Amino acid sequence: xxxxxxxxxxxxxxxxxxxxxxxxxxxxxxxxxxxxxxxxxxxxxxxxxxxxxxxxxxxxxxxxxxxxxxxxxxxxxxxxxxxxxxxxxxxxxxxxxxxxxxxxxxxxxxxxxxxxxxxxxxxxxxxxxxxxxxxxxxxxxxxxxxxxxxxxxxxxxxxxxxxxxxxxxxxxxxxxxxxxxxxxxxxxxxxxxxxxxxxxxxxxxxxxxxxxxxxxxxxxxxxxxxxxxxxxxx
Amino acid sequence: xxxxxxxxxxxxxxxxxxxxxxxxxxxxxxxxxxxxxxxxxxxxxxxxxxxxxxxxxxxxxxxxxxxxxxxxxxxxxxxxxxxxxxxxxxxxxxxxxxxxxxxxxxxxxxxxxxxxxxxxxxxxxxxxxxxxxxxxxxxxxxxxxxxxxxxxxxxxxxxxxxxxxxxxxxxxxxxxxxxxxxxxxxxxxxxxxxxxxxxxxxxxxxxxxxxxxxxxxxxxxxxxxxxxxxxxxxxxxxxxxxxxxxxxxxxxxxxxxxxxxxxxxxxxxxxxxxxxxxxxxxxxxxxx
Ligand SMILES: Nc1ncnc2c1ncn2[C@@H]1O[C@H](COP(=O)(O)OP(=O)(O)O)[C@@H](O)[C@H]1O
Ligand SMILES: [Mg+2]
Numbered sequence: 001x002x003x004x005x006x007x008x009x010x011x012x013x014x015x016x017x018x019x020x021x022x023x024x025x026x027x028x029x030x031x032x033x034x035x036x037x038x039x040x041x042x043x044x045x046x047x048x049x050x051x052x053x054x055x056x057x058x059x060x061x062x063x064x065x066x067x068x069x070x071x072x073x074x075x076x077x078x079x080x081x082x083x084x085x086x087x088x089x090x091x092x093x094x095x096x097x098x099x100x101x102x103x104x105x106x107x108x109x110x111x112x113x114x115x116x117x118x119x120x121x122x123x124x125x126x127x128x129x130x131x132x133x134x135x136x137x138x139x140x141x142x143x144x145x146x147x148x149x150x151x152x153x154x155x156x157x158x159x160x161x162x163x164x165x166x167x168x169x170x171x172x173x174x175x176x177x178x179x180x181x182x183x184x185x186x187x188x189x190x191x192x193x194x195x196x197x198x199x200x201x202x203x204x205x206x207x208x209x210x211x212x213x214x215x216x217x218x219x220x221x222x223x224x225x226x227x228x229x230x231x232x233x234x
Numbered sequence: 235x236x237x238x239x240x241x242x243x244x245x246x247x248x249x250x251x252x253x254x255x256x257x258x259x260x261x262x263x264x265x266x267x268x269x270x271x272x273x274x275x276x277x278x279x280x281x282x283x284x285x286x287x288x289x290x291x292x293x294x295x296x297x298x299x300x301x302x303x304x305x306x307x308x309x310x311x312x313x314x315x316x317x318x319x320x321x322x323x324x325x326x327x328x329x330x331x332x333x334x335x336x337x338x339x340x341x342x343x344x345x346x347x348x349x350x351x352x353x354x355x356x357x358x359x360x361x362x363x364x365x366x367x368x369x370x371x372x373x374x375x376x377x378x379x380x381x382x383x384x385x386x387x388x389x390x391x392x393x394x395x396x397x398x399x400x401x402x403x404x405x406x407x408x409x410x411x412x413x414x415x416x417x418x419x420x421x422x423x424x425x426x427x428x429x430x431x432x433x434x435x436x437x438x439x440x441x442x443x444x445x446x447x448x449x450x451x452x453x454x455x456x457x458x459x460x461x462x463x464x465x466x467x468x469x470x471x472x473x474x475x476x477x478x479x480x481x482x483x484x485x486x487x488x489x490x491x492x493x494x495x496x497x498x499x500x501x502x503x504x505x506x507x508x509x510x511x512x513x514x515x516x517x518x519x520x521x522x
Binding site: 048050069070071074075079080082086087088089090091095096098099100102103106107147151 | 398401402404405408409411412413414415416417418419420
């Protein structure tokens, strides 16, 4: 469904990704794990078109995606739940969700999608008139995910959704992402919470200083000594 | 001792002036909030629309309401043109370059207006009455301008809160990058914002043209006070700008009656400087 071929990207003269190749099949959940500064966020930014790759190509559903701006990428069916949530703090919960359905196609099915999002996150229905900035961390993350779902994506990119959440909330969040997965969405998730995320996904890539170091099935990878020592903390 | 009725009259005139100043400040602030660029030449666009109203009404004999509508239309066109021709190429440039570009536009418009229309002061002459209310003498033109300015601001408020694109404009002013991830083409949001900001300039032009004469340096008379209001209210803060407009217009108007108009401006500018030390983020910003 999504294929990156030898993508190199960075900021100015700095290179954050070196010839990264990666695939996500339809219906799959794939994780990218790696230490801080490895280039995980940069990778997702390249996919959603926030930064253009220097070399290499991207394709989504067998059509090129290389160098397309974010609004076109969203229209193709890729939603991005960005690092740090990036909500519109002064807008209400309802308005944030409405902005998620900015695309004309998404706006047409707005009521139906909203119902599904409310079913998934009842708290968003309860707090619809509240400002997004006044929600708790966990609620904000749910709103960020709900907002992404409003565009009716096929593929959802998650950038460290568990960041800054209390441990109980982290578990709930992973349950919710599992539920979203079961609804048929394809998922590419970046996490530092390696142990949890490997339980959620089918396959994982290990990214270190801008390069893919390892890849494999989640269960195999979590058995690897290297991963256990360095990331899972066992 | 000054007759209290003069003070009351000045206070009311201050409120009336504040309406139009608020309109100018909101238009400028809207654009700043979304694009992070101050249109230094904003009031010079107002001036161009005022010239249009003047020529249509005084030279071509259009009725004032039609001339005013044309002025608003020109405001929209100018807003879009400025965005496409001047702002778009410098969107990612350093702030100093942006300042120089929009500042350059200001001098261009001023010189060009002087070249085309000389430095003559031209006014739309309407025979509007002076109204007496409880011993105060108030200009009907000012009352109308105030009412319409309030109406335009209510319209802007409804547009920003009740429409889809208006909500998107507020969203972009909070997080530009996140709005692109929602599937919004930023350029489209910018153009709508510039068109609405231009419309506010056009409405202000129509309302100013029935009270003041227009000349090539009109921008120099109203530009600085408009910026001060925006900064005082907190750049990008619409509520703050609205309140600041009335504070400034009261100082100018009441100061003008107590001492002189010039003194009113001196006090307003002095207060501005003091406030910038006390509350650099604007009157509504929380103290650091
Ligand atoms: N906007 C930016 N400008 C310059 N360098 C950046 C920027 N964002 C990230 N980087 C650098 O790129 C590298 C990868 O960052 P990032 O993709 O955020 O890593 P991760 O998400 O894995 O923590 C880091 O060295 C970081 O310092
Ligand atoms: Mg990151």
